[in-house]
Amino acid sequence: MTDTLLFYLLVASFLWAAGLHGLIVARHVLRRVIAVNIMTAGVFLALVTLAARAPEPDPVLHALVLTGLVISVSATALALHLGTAAFSTEKPEPTTR
Numbered sequence: 001m002t003d004t005l006l007f008y009l010l011v012a013s014f015l016w017a018a019g020l021h022g023l024i025v026a027r028h029v030l031r032r033v034i035a036v037n038i039m040t041a042g043v044f045l046a047l048v049t050l051a052a053r054a055p056e057p058d059p060v061l062h063a064l065v066l067t068g069l070v071i072s073v074s075a076t077a078l079a080l081h082l083g084t085a086a087f088s089t090e091k092p093e094p095t096t097r
Helices: 003-025 029-051 059-086
Strands: none
Touching (some): 003 029
């Protein structure tokens, strides 16, 4: 393994560890969502790095990263919506029958 690939794997593990630390320490919902996104960025960087270690890059890992990006954006949007709905100060109006 070359020094460049090792460097990228170390950066990916640092991103994952920093995201895990933020997930454990943070109390605010937005900070936790950002911490999970940092963790997924570390995982994506590790997958792309592992795909590039062969002379011919592995297309399966690239497809997994692309699919993971789409799922990550969707999960982030859902988490932000649920987080804002949970801490909303507006009360729903009661329904009358």
